[in-house]
Amino acid sequence: MTKQVTAWIQAAPMALVLLAFLVAPIIMIVIVSFWGATEYSIYPAFQFDNYEFLFGSPVTYTVFANTFKYALITWAFTFVIGFTVAYFLAFEVRSLKWQIALFLLCTIPFWTSNIIRMISWIPFLGRNGLANSTLISWGVIDEPLEWLLFSDFSVILAFVHLYTLFMVVPIFNSMMRIDRSLIEAARDAGASGWQTLRHVIIPLCKPGIMIGSIFVSTLVMGDFITVRFMSGSQRANVGRLISNDISLLQYPSASATAVVLLITVLIVIALLLRLVDIRKEL
Template sequence: MTDTALSAMPAAANIPAAPASAASLTAKTRRRRALAYLQALPMALVFLVFFVVPLALTVIVSFWAYNEYEIIPAFTVRNYLDVFEGCLDTADVCTTVRTYLSTLKFCVLTWICTLLIGFTVAYFVAFHVRSRTVQMALFLLCTIPFWTSNVIRMISWIPLLGRNGLVNDTLMGMGIIRTPIEGLLYSDFSVVLAFVHLNTVFMIVPIFNSMARIDRSLIEAAHDCGATGWQTLWNVVVPLAKPGIAIGSIFVVTLVMGDFVTVGVMGGQQIASVGKVIQVQMSALQLPAAAANAVVLLGAVMLMIVAMTRLIDLRKEL
């Protein structure tokens, strides 16, 4: 037997090992995938029990009939017709549209204020505070208001903004005004102020996380190329902070659109919002009507979220 034939024999003997190795890799991949699904199972169960099931029940109840005494499990679309009652009449704006416009007004004003404050605070902490310890201390300071309930934080504004509150007394004592300002409390201003107070932190944290990942060499390169501070901010920082802005905006929009406690307390039960309408209907045990309004509200919020997510791929960022 020649040397060439002898050298070829081990190579031929190793040929069947390749399929065995591929099968082993496939088995390992399947085990890892099964383990990943097993690890995600608890969270999936929580998501199913506390989100999918209640949402499905809400949709089902929204198609049930009801009267002054009972809820009738019979299919009807009357609840949705009542929600949009009068909206086809072009002579006047229907109640639902006016309510959604009022809620959207609060949403836009709160979003603008929280974005300006949140972006400024996040920029300062990310680019001007070098110590991680100081950054953590500042974030802790931002979360201190969450150690108390939302209602207590809202009530704390009443002694300040009331007709005989601290703000009016101070302005009158300084001679700036002669009569108390009526619009400080139980008005659109007080509602927006409370919303900004409650939700600004939800804008700060996502924007800071995006800014913390910005390569500082990009900032230095912009300065080396002669860019001013505003040009660097607008052309470098803002585009790279878009994921945080989008995520923070989603948090703020979803919280404001469904809130009814803030509108009730700070608006003196006189200002309409979608969440307030749903709360009143639930208090009157008009659960199918409240469920229909909740489904419509969910659809409106989802449309707003879809519009925001078109700006950035949040799945990649998360």
């Protein structure tokens, strides 16, 4: 057997799996997005109704804008928090034993389900919840803060809470690979702590930052359940549009929205990848 054939055979299983479970479903979604729907059934067709309605409705643009807003703000917070935590773990904690222990500590919340972690905010932030009653008893506020729950604030809070670890892990990983002698060299060359961070650590962490950013932005842009619960169904992102359509049997219209969302997310990732060549850096 030639080398080439062997390579093809070796790649085949993965390729088949991806073809069957990733490519085929996406093709199906694209096809269905051109179909028509009645109240209780969908029928094959080739029409642009779904896209026409989607692009014709001002709500679509607000919802897409909202989705970007959530992604951007969540990204900013998870990046700052994630980078700080990773920096602390990688450079401030000296012994490997403690690094591993503290890192595992970060993952403990993941032992419960996403939804439970999210919902547990609701009684905490509620009008008569722990946060409000504590603030009132401290005399900080007289009236309960309404915007703590069922608002953009609570949605973003939950996102940040849920997804920061996805930022911590890849950045921590990148930081651990940085050759310590580089930092020593920077110091010997007279760089201040800030300069070292700016000119040595951050550039070397870029792949980790990018991977984390891709995680967070795709997770937030594809989410619907967090938005639904934390906003009390008052806010919407694209995921919610899709889930509403599905629950009302409007599969073609849901597919059309999904296709547009998919393209949007791919564009975002393409932009991110232009900033850093992950393959090269890894």
